[in-house]
Amino acid sequence: MSKSRMPLVFGAALALLQALLIVAFAWAPTHTAPRDLPIGVAGPAPAAAQLTEKLRAASPGAFEIKTYADEAAATEAIEDREVYGAIVVTAQGPRLLVASASGPAVSQLLTEAAGRLSGAAPATPVTDVVAASPDDPRGGGFAAMILPLVMSGIAASALLAFQLSGTRARLTALGVFAVGAGLASTLVSVTWLGLLPSSAFWQVAAVVALVSFAVPSVIGGLGAAFGQAGFGAAAAVVFLIGNPFSAAAAAPELLPEPWGAIGQFLPPGAAATLMRSAAYFDWAGAGRPLAVLAAFAVVGAGLVVFAGRRRPAAPERPADDDVLVPAA
Known part of the structure; x- marks a missing residue:
């Protein structure tokens, strides 16, 4: 390669590298969405089954739903990192369990999903089972x-x-x-x-x-x-x-x-x-x-x-x- 062409080649290579870096680091954040995200549903079997169907119908393919007998079992599953969060069916309405330590973005997503299910009803109560550091709440x-x-x-x-x-x-x-x-x-x-x-x-x-x-x-x-x-x-x-x-x-x-x-x-x-x-x-x-x-x-x-x-x-x-x- 002649010396006169080297600056052109290096300049073009660096420009291509810059474009590649933008694609690598910007593409994933702009295509973020739940895909078989493991979550739990806890409560009496009929009510839990009904809620499971509502979640699947509202967001097809978004969640991998696991059922638990009660809130204690769902909490243990979150602490064992089997699921990112859980919706508990109670007589007073659904309650949401999250773990912001697993990623605040996931907790926010689950909170929004639970809110869509409640519709015009009062906001779903949220319990942070494993909280992120208070000095870094958004992660x-x-x-x-x-x-x-x-x-x-x-x-x-x-x-x-x-x-x-x-x-x-x-x-x-x-x-x-x-x-x-x-x-x-x-x-x-x-x-x-x-x-x-x-x-x-x-x-x-x-x-x-x-x-x-x-x-x-x-x-x-x-x-x-x-x-x-x-x-x-x-x-x-x-x-x-x-x-x-x-x-x-x-x-x-x-x-x-x-x-x-x-x-x-x-x-x-x-x-x-x-x-x-x-x-x-x-x-x-x-x-x-x-x-x-x-x-x-x-x-x-x-x-x-x-x-x-x-x-x-x-x-x-x-x-x-x-x-x-x-x-x-």
């Missing part, structure tokens, strides 16, 4: 903290892949970064900003440390093993797919299919789900996101070891008869 701070965790991991992976060499040095740097990030980020997000409850300090620190090991180990390991191509592909997947479809500000069931589900198998989505489970629900529903992040961490460590064992090919030595002997 904006929680959603915003996931991106820095991933971006710092990508930055660390670049240093890991291209500035350090050797398995021991890379694994040591990963360990120090993970522990330091877990403590420092939790001090900021929990103690100072109050984005998560202070009682969950060590749970949050453990999740942050796991994310801070998993992300740079995989991306940096691929970079160390396969060069810039491996690094760029992994970073692009995590940043362009993982972040927009992490559901950190909502729920996977509110995102376009199948991207909401795919996002849960990438570090940002798994991190957001695991963070909520650890901080608010006593690790309920933590199995899958924990397995995803653990798998990334194990694979990443394996890549680092693999890259450390690769040795550049030694330069070929010329044959004895090819050696030039200077003339006397």
Whole structure:
């Protein structure tokens, strides 16, 4: 490529990248809607069945409805992260149970759905079974903290892949970064900003440390093993797919299919789900996101070891008869 054309090519590539970023980060929020969102209906069987039919008729395909005998059973299901909320049928009318800690956007959606069912009747009473942090009632701070965790991991992976060499040095740097990030980020997000409850300090620190090991180990390991191509592909997947479809500000069931589900198998989505489970629900529903992040961490460590064992090919030595002997 001639030097005169390089500015044109780079300028066009950057403009295309900008457009791609807008699509990646703006498309999902503009197509948010419930899709088989798990909710509960509790109360006497005939009344619960009637309410279930009304919900399905009013919003086809929006909800995956599970029935419970009473309010206590529905509350337990919410606390176990089986459902995002529940409508309880009582003699005084329906009551709504939500968990804003699962995502304020979901709680608002369920409140609006219950309001449409009540029609002109008095507003449906709402009980927040598991409330979000009072310092972050709308969940904006929680959603915003996931991106820095991933971006710092990508930055660390670049240093890991291209500035350090050797398995021991890379694994040591990963360990120090993970522990330091877990403590420092939790001090900021929990103690100072109050984005998560202070009682969950060590749970949050453990999740942050796991994310801070998993992300740079995989991306940096691929970079160390396969060069810039491996690094760029992994970073692009995590940043362009993982972040927009992490559901950190909502729920996977509110995102376009199948991207909401795919996002849960990438570090940002798994991190957001695991963070909520650890901080608010006593690790309920933590199995899958924990397995995803653990798998990334194990694979990443394996890549680092693999890259450390690769040795550049030694330069070929010329044959004895090819050696030039200077003339006397």
